[in-house]
Amino acid sequence: MSEQWLTSLITDDAQQGYELAIKLSRMGVKYTQPSDEVRGKLRPVYGEDANSLIASSQVIAINFQTVSAANNYWRK
């Protein structure tokens, strides 16, 4: 992937950090399955499967650990 999509792990606040964690999680899927068409077809499948949603939240949680540590937990 030549496109630049990630320049820094630093965000202004915790919520932006959480949203960056979501982006990181989605990019992991996108690198593994680059076709927008295939990913688009899968969306309604995992979006209505409770276990897939829990698994998605878990990937976000792992990436959020990384982003939170990078930002020193946005401690003031």
Next chain:
Amino acid sequence: MSEQWLTSLITDDAQQGYELAIKLSRMGVKYTQPSDEVRGKLRPVYGEDANSLIASSQVIAINFQTVSAANNYWRK
């Protein structure tokens, strides 16, 4: 999601930290499946499935690691 739902990882005590971890875990599901209606339909499914409940507790545990570290484990 434009709404502000997370302003800080700092909580008064460990139990509030655990409850924030639950909120983080739920938001991971909500960002992936924004429809209240669809999530509402899934609730009775995973709520009665032992493995889904264990998986949910795991996501909470991962987020609780983050929140606990942010709060320096609420050490006095």
Next chain:
Amino acid sequence: MSEQWLTSLITDDAQQGYELAIKLSRMGVKYTQPSDEVRGKLRPVYGEDANSLIASSQVIAINFQTVSAANNYWRK
């Protein structure tokens, strides 16, 4: 949940820390499925399923990481 069930992550020794990790793991299930009756029905199911037991041990392991770090690994 208004009841206070977690006041501190600090324990006297490693085994009490492990037992706190178990409590944290169970509370993750309880917050997700608050009905004692439903959880009671599920117990014999996951209690006799090897993969559910391994998954339960994994959640405990993750929470035990948190509790152990909080206690500085009970180093003397």
Next chain:
Amino acid sequence: MSEQWLTSLITDDAQQGYELAIKLSRMGVKYTQPSDEVRGKLRPVYGEDANSLIASSQVIAINFQTVSAANNYWRK
């Protein structure tokens, strides 16, 4: 469980630390399913299931992170 089975996370070397991680992983199963008889019946099931074995190794890996950190990685 009133019996004392864990007194310290400190071990003499890395291999003993790995073996303690195995013990921690097994105790997570034992606390969840205290019956020796039931666990005994499940052993041949997960022992011949590749995915259960991989999952078991994962729980050990998580506990080994904890034990390794406790021992400062047995650095000399």
Next chain:
Amino acid sequence: MSEQWLTSLITDDAQQGYELAIKLSRMGVKYTQPSDEVRGKLRPVYGEDANSLIASSQVIAINFQTVSAANNYWRK
């Protein structure tokens, strides 16, 4: 595997770090199944399975934690 494929965990920026995490994740598969032919056959299977894609993203997330810590989160 005698070939040298990993010389350092240090990368110029976060995106290169993420791409190294992807490489680490793929190498874990390759060491376990060294046959290019078998892995090639499996690609269309997991590439169209939402849960496999989420699981792949999770492995990347775990490796990205390691790479990010190694690079001190690319803080300036």
Next chain:
Amino acid sequence: MSEQWLTSLITDDAQQGYELAIKLSRMGVKYTQPSDEVRGKLRPVYGEDANSLIASSQVIAINFQTVSAANNYWRK
């Protein structure tokens, strides 16, 4: 297991560290299923199952976190 198979987590470089993480992951399986014969029978099963391969890579990733931290990420 009386045999000494792990003397240190310190390795010369990152790739050797990754290979140690693979060894740790395999030993977790071996301790759980000591029979070479049974493990040998399972190998072709998980070796051709995409999800098992992804799960194997995940265990390696977790152990690689430990080995990397032990080696201070092989920073010069």
